[in-house]
Amino acid sequence: MSRLADILMRMDQEHARRPDPGSAPPIVAGPAPRRAWRIVGTLVIVVIMALLSAALWLRPQVSTLQAATKPAPVHLPAPPSLTEAVVTSSRGQAAALIQSGLVAARNGETEAAIAAFQRATDLEPADAQTWTNLGVVLARSGHEAQGIEAFRRALRAAPDHPEAHRNLAVLLDRQGREAEAARHYRAYLDRSAMDAPDRAPVAARLGEMSAGKATE
Numbered sequence: 001m002s003r004l005a006d007i008l009m010r011m012d013q014e015h016a017r018r019p020d021p022g023s024a025p026p027i028v029a030g031p032a033p034r035r036a037w038r039i040v041g042t043l044v045i046v047v048i049m050a051l052l053s054a055a056l057w058l059r060p061q062v063s064t065l066q067a068a069t070k071p072a073p074v075h076l077p078a079p080p081s082l083t084e085a086v087v088t089s090s091r092g093q094a095a096a097l098i099q100s101g102l103v104a105a106r107n108g109e110t111e112a113a114i115a116a117f118q119r120a121t122d123l124e125p126a127d128a129q130t131w132t133n134l135g136v137v138l139a140r141s142g143h144e145a146q147g148i149e150a151f152r153r154a155l156r157a158a159p160d161h162p163e164a165h166r167n168l169a170v171l172l173d174r175q176g177r178e179a180e181a182a183r184h185y186r187a188y189l190d191r192s193a194m195d196a197p198d199r200a201p202v203a204a205r206l207g208e209m210s211a212g213k214a215t216e
Contacts, residue, residue: 094123098130105137113137121153128158135167144171162192166202173205182209 101116117134124130135150151168154161169184185202192199 090123094120094127094130097123098133101133101137105133110137110141114141126157128154128161128164131157132161132164132167135164139167139171144174147171160191162188162196165191166198169202178209178212182206185209 097116097120101113101120104110104113104116114134114137117130117137120130121127121134131150131154135147135154138144138150139147148168148171151164151171154164155168158164165184166188169181169188172178172181172184185206188202189199189206
């Protein structure tokens with residue numbers, strides 16, 4: 001009996017160790033940790049993407065940086081207009097003609113001096129000194145009437161021009177127009193410098209005119 005019992009017990013133990021073909025397969029605990037790491041990795045990726053998106057959104061825009069570093073525009077001066085260029089050119093030509101006229105007058109070339117001054121007055125009609133120079137060379141060449149007109153033009157351009165007053169008074173005095181000449185002599189004395197060398201002869205001539213009227 002004992003031997004048979006031992007055999008039956010051994011058979012029962014072997015049968016317990018054999019898997020039942022009809023039972024469900026045993027549950028394996030291996031995949032559970034692998035799924036957990038996959039979830040954690042997904043969460044980490046999501047967090048990293050969120051941080052990168054936030055960083056990109058907070059970064060300054062390109063247009064803002066360009067606006068901050070863009071240099072201020074340089075304003076170049078406008079080129080001179082055609083009128084300004086013509087004025088500058090005419091003044092330069094007039095100055096050259098005046099210099100040429102003065103040289104010709106000193107050299108006794110009266111006609112050349114007259115031509116130069118006349119061309120200068122055409123370019124600069126408001127230049128009183130040029131009209132005065134023209135009047136002087138006209139008077140020296142015997143064209144007193146034209147010289148008188150030149151001195152009057154000088155006074156129209158600059159009523160306080162002392163030399164124009166004196167030269168006009170001299171020509172008028174030569175023509176016997178003493179009243180008008182005296183008026184311009186006095187204008188010269190009122191406007192000329194106190195140390196001007198012509199003040200003494202002009203004052204003397206005014207004295208003679210006054211004495212002549214007194215004797216009349």
